[in-house]
Amino acid sequence: MKSSTAFPRGFIWGASTSAYQIEGAWNEDGRGRSIWDDFCRQPGRVRDGASGDMAADHYHRWREDVNLMAQVGLNAYRFSVAWPRVIPAGTGAVNGPGLDFYDRLVDALLEKGITPFPTLYHWDLPVPLHERGGWTVPDTARAFADYAGIVASKIGDRARHWITHNEPFIMALGGYFMGQMAPGIQDPVAAMRAVHYLLLSHGLAVRALRQACPGVIEAGIALNVNPVHPATGSPEDARAARLMDGVLNRLFLDPVLKGSQPADIVELLRSLDPDIWERDLDVIAEPIDFCGINYYTRTVVRHDPAMPVIEAAPVYPEGNDYSQMWEIYPDGLYEITARIHRDYAPANILITENGICVPDGIDFDGRVRDYRRITYLKEHIARVKRLVDDGVPVGGYFVWSFLDNFEWTYGYDMRFGLTHVNYSTGERVLKDSGRWFANVIRATGLAD
Numbered sequence: 001m002k003s004s005t006a007f008p009r010g011f012i013w014g015a016s017t018s019a020y021q022i023e024g025a026w027n028e029d030g031r032g033r034s035i036w037d038d039f040c041r042q043p044g045r046v047r048d049g050a051s052g053d054m055a056a057d058h059y060h061r062w063r064e065d066v067n068l069m070a071q072v073g074l075n076a077y078r079f080s081v082a083w084p085r086v087i088p089a090g091t092g093a094v095n096g097p098g099l100d101f102y103d104r105l106v107d108a109l110l111e112k113g114i115t116p117f118p119t120l121y122h123w124d125l126p127v128p129l130h131e132r133g134g135w136t137v138p139d140t141a142r143a144f145a146d147y148a149g150i151v152a153s154k155i156g157d158r159a160r161h162w163i164t165h166n167e168p169f170i171m172a173l174g175g176y177f178m179g180q181m182a183p184g185i186q187d188p189v190a191a192m193r194a195v196h197y198l199l200l201s202h203g204l205a206v207r208a209l210r211q212a213c214p215g216v217i218e219a220g221i222a223l224n225v226n227p228v229h230p231a232t233g234s235p236e237d238a239r240a241a242r243l244m245d246g247v248l249n250r251l252f253l254d255p256v257l258k259g260s261q262p263a264d265i266v267e268l269l270r271s272l273d274p275d276i277w278e279r280d281l282d283v284i285a286e287p288i289d290f291c292g293i294n295y296y297t298r299t300v301v302r303h304d305p306a307m308p309v310i311e312a313a314p315v316y317p318e319g320n321d322y323s324q325m326w327e328i329y330p331d332g333l334y335e336i337t338a339r340i341h342r343d344y345a346p347a348n349i350l351i352t353e354n355g356i357c358v359p360d361g362i363d364f365d366g367r368v369r370d371y372r373r374i375t376y377l378k379e380h381i382a383r384v385k386r387l388v389d390d391g392v393p394v395g396g397y398f399v400w401s402f403l404d405n406f407e408w409t410y411g412y413d414m415r416f417g418l419t420h421v422n423y424s425t426g427e428r429v430l431k432d433s434g435r436w437f438a439n440v441i442r443a444t445g446l447a448d
């Protein structure tokens with residue numbers, strides 16, 4: 001009798017990080033500047049003037065970190081490759097030492113039985129490409145495909161599961177419309193073009209990966225998708241929720257998984273750049289092997305005519321727990337994943353990020369008693385199990401994050417790791433949640 005909590009054999013249990021958030025060594029071994037190196041140096045952009053200059057110093061401590069991953073028993077590790085470390089100018093000369101770093105990392109992971117899941121882009125665009133238009137121009141999409149081919153030619157014989165982009169929504173809308181993320185631009189036309197060329201670069205990169213390593217690559221994308229709920233039953237709030245769902249979810253899911261555009265959003269935004277919407281859809285919809293879901297929370301909105309474009313204002317309902325950043329809403333993971341299965345039917349779904357930031361610290365006895373993180377992960381893994389039991393093809397789950405790391409504009413105030421990092425000394429301490437997750441993996445599910 002199969003345990004009610006056992007996951008299928010071969011289920012992927014991983015953890016995720018990203019280059020700029022953990023590596024440090026921002027100017028070592030030939031690495032070029034990224035837009036985040038520059039953004040952090042603009043006064044007021046990042047809390048406490050923090051940056052990823054040092055981060056968790058993973059660039060020097062990677063062996064220790066891989067050993068810790070093996071101690072936890074991860075069977076997969078999602079990291080990102082820093083484009084500026086591999087091709088400092090974004091195009092042209094390849095930086096051998098930069099590429100070698102990822103080559104060594106992949107070999108060390110495989111030695112420990114950990115499957116590498118490289119993400120090609122996690123927001124750290126090389127500055128020279130930004131200076132020539134960044135994600136608002138097609139040349140960057142083509143440069144991205146070249147970069148994908150170069151990295152895959154080096155490690156694609158051993159790293160066979162690839163994620164092209166992490167959260168293009170945040171890159172495009174955060175970086176080019178809201179401006180609170182690098183490169184800090186506030187221009188709706190630029191944002192729409194960034195959506196397009198990020199998605200075009202995804203399709204071109206999938207083709208480049210498969211061309212570099214025929215027959216062995218599994219490729220996907222990692223999208224931040226939330227269920228969107230109206231604050232009330234009013235028609236105005238329902239419209240606000242539908243449009244927010246369109247911009248947050250369907251603007252990315254439809255082109256990538258259906259080769260079409262969400263009609264209501266095109267109608268709303270067409271004037272920003274009239275002819276971009278029907279272009280390149282055949283490339284953007286290049287078939288992929290899995291859809292990655294980064295899930296943290298749901299979105300609740302009300303109609304507010306003062307808000308730009310979709311006139312939707314966020315609402316934070318009472319009654320549920322909150323972390324330092326979001327409402328804790330485990331049912332949302334089931335809801336959005338089941339919906340993507342129903343509406344888009346990807347062959348495989350991976351939960352590529354799920355986690356919580358809580359103000360944990362080291363206790364007198366050297367432990368980090370991060371009960372709230374254990375509770376959060378337990379509740380969300382239970383929804384993943386329900387999805388699997390209900391026939392939704394979820395093949396894996398990655399905790400965000402393996403290490404405490406640089407949380408973008410929040411600097412180092414938000415700790416998401418299964419592992420506590422002392423940013424002054426670099427010391428790692430596995431938190432209680434890391435030990436708990438090790439037991440989950442050993443039991444291949446939640447112990448009753």
Ligand code: GCO
Nearest residue numbers: 018166167224294353400407
């Ligand atoms: C994201 C990014 C991560 C964040 C994490 C917590 O999903 O925003 O992939 O870089 O650090 O999600 O916000």
